[in-house]
Amino acid sequence: MKTYIRTEIELINPDAEFLSLKEVGKLFSPPISYTTLWKWQKQGKLQLSPYVLGNKKFYKASEVLQELEKHKK
Numbered sequence: 001m002k003t004y005i006r007t008e009i010e011l012i013n014p015d016a017e018f019l020s021l022k023e024v025g026k027l028f029s030p031p032i033s034y035t036t037l038w039k040w041q042k043q044g045k046l047q048l049s050p051y052v053l054g055n056k057k058f059y060k061a062s063e064v065l066q067e068l069e070k071h072k073k
Contacts, residue, residue, distance in 0.1 A: 018051060018058040027068060045071070 025032045032040075040046045046067055050057040 017061055019061050019064055021057055021059075024048075024059055024064055027064065 019027075021034050021037065025034065025037060037046070041048060048059050048063060048067055050059060052058075
């Protein structure tokens with residue numbers, strides 16, 4: 001499966017330091033679900049560290065973009 005990175009303009013706030021699960025999923029083309037993101041992390045395909053605030057997970061934008069660039073083909 002090929003992964004294509006979409007532009008950061010499609011995000012709710014492109015200047016944000018942290019991205020929600022929904023925003024991370026939108027960076028893929030076609031967008032991926034929360035379940036797929038979780039499975040890829042569990043399989044070791046994506047090395048992302050979640051930051052938990054309350055009951056919500058966020059990911060550091062720089063880490064996400066760096067990880068996507070490694071897997072871009």
